[in-house]
Amino acid sequence: MRGIIGSVALILFFWTLQQIPLADAVTIQYTSPIFTTLMGVWLAGERVSAFRWFFIFLSFMGVVLIQGFDPRVSTFMLGVGLTASVFTGWAYTLVRKLTATEHPLVIVLYFPLVALPVSAVFCLFQWVTPRGMEWFHLLSVGISTQIAQYCITNAYQRSEVSRISPFNYLGIVYAVILGMILFNEKLNMPTLLGIGLVLSGILAGWRLKK
Numbered sequence: 001m002r003g004i005i006g007s008v009a010l011i012l013f014f015w016t017l018q019q020i021p022l023a024d025a026v027t028i029q030y031t032s033p034i035f036t037t038l039m040g041v042w043l044a045g046e047r048v049s050a051f052r053w054f055f056i057f058l059s060f061m062g063v064v065l066i067q068g069f070d071p072r073v074s075t076f077m078l079g080v081g082l083t084a085s086v087f088t089g090w091a092y093t094l095v096r097k098l099t100a101t102e103h104p105l106v107i108v109l110y111f112p113l114v115a116l117p118v119s120a121v122f123c124l125f126q127w128v129t130p131r132g133m134e135w136f137h138l139l140s141v142g143i144s145t146q147i148a149q150y151c152i153t154n155a156y157q158r159s160e161v162s163r164i165s166p167f168n169y170l171g172i173v174y175a176v177i178l179g180m181i182l183f184n185e186k187l188n189m190p191t192l193l194g195i196g197l198v199l200s201g202i203l204a205g206w207r208l209k210k
Contacts, residue, residue: 002094002098002107003110003111005090005091005094006087006091006111006115007111007115008084008087009087009088010084012080012081012083013025013029013081013084013088015080015084016028016081020072020073020081021073021185021187022175022179022183023176023179023185023187024072025081026175027175027194027195028073028078028082028084029081030085031059031082032088032092033056033059033089034056034089035086036088036092037056037089039089055201058197059197061197062199062200065194065197092156095107096157104154105150107153108146108149108153155167
C-alpha cells in the first residue's frame with residue numbers, strides 16, 4: 001500500500017511540475033503535512049492541539065491565495081496537486097505505522113519496487129532516450145530521492161508525523177529560488193504572500209510541543 005499510494009502521489013506531482021510554475025507546484029504539494037496530520041489522527045491515533053489545527057488552516061489559506069491570484073494555476077491542476085498531497089500524506093502515515101515493525105530500508109525498498117513497473121508501462125509508449133547531461137540529472141534525481149526517503153523514514157520512526165512533516169515546507173524556499181534562477185519564473189506579490197502564509201503557518205505549528 002505504501003508503494004502504490006506513494007507512486008500515485010509522485011506521478012501526479014510530476015504532472016503538476018509540467019503544467020504550472022515550479023514554486024506554485026511545490027507549494028501546493030507541500031500542503032501534504034495538512035493531510036499527514038489528518039491521517040495521523042485517523043490512522044495512527046495521534047492527538048493534535050487546537051493551536052496546531054489553526055496553523056494548519058493558515059497554511060491552507062496560503063495555498064488558496066496562490067491559486068486565486070496566479071492565473072497560471074487552473075482549478076483542475078490545483079485539484080491534481082491537492083490530490084497528490086492527499087496521497088503523500090497517506091503514504092507518510094503508513095510509513096509511521098510501518099516503522100513499528102519494519103527497518104527503514106525495507107520501507108524505502110517497497111516504494112521503487114512498485115513505482116518501477118508502474119513507470120515502465122508509461123515508458124513503453126513515451127520512452128525518450130536520455131542524452132549527455134540528462135543521464136547525470138536523472139541519476140541525481142534517483143540517488144537524492146533514495147537518500148531523502150531513507151532520512152524521512154528514520155525521522156518518522158522517531159517522532160509523530162505531525163511534528164516531522166512540516167520540515168517538507170523548507171522545499172518551498174528552494175523551489176522559489178530555483179524557479180527564478182533556472183526558469184526565469186516571476187512571482188507576483190499575492191503569490192509571495194500566499195507562500196509566506198504557508199511557511200509561517202507550518203513553522204509556527206511545528207514549534208508547538210503538542
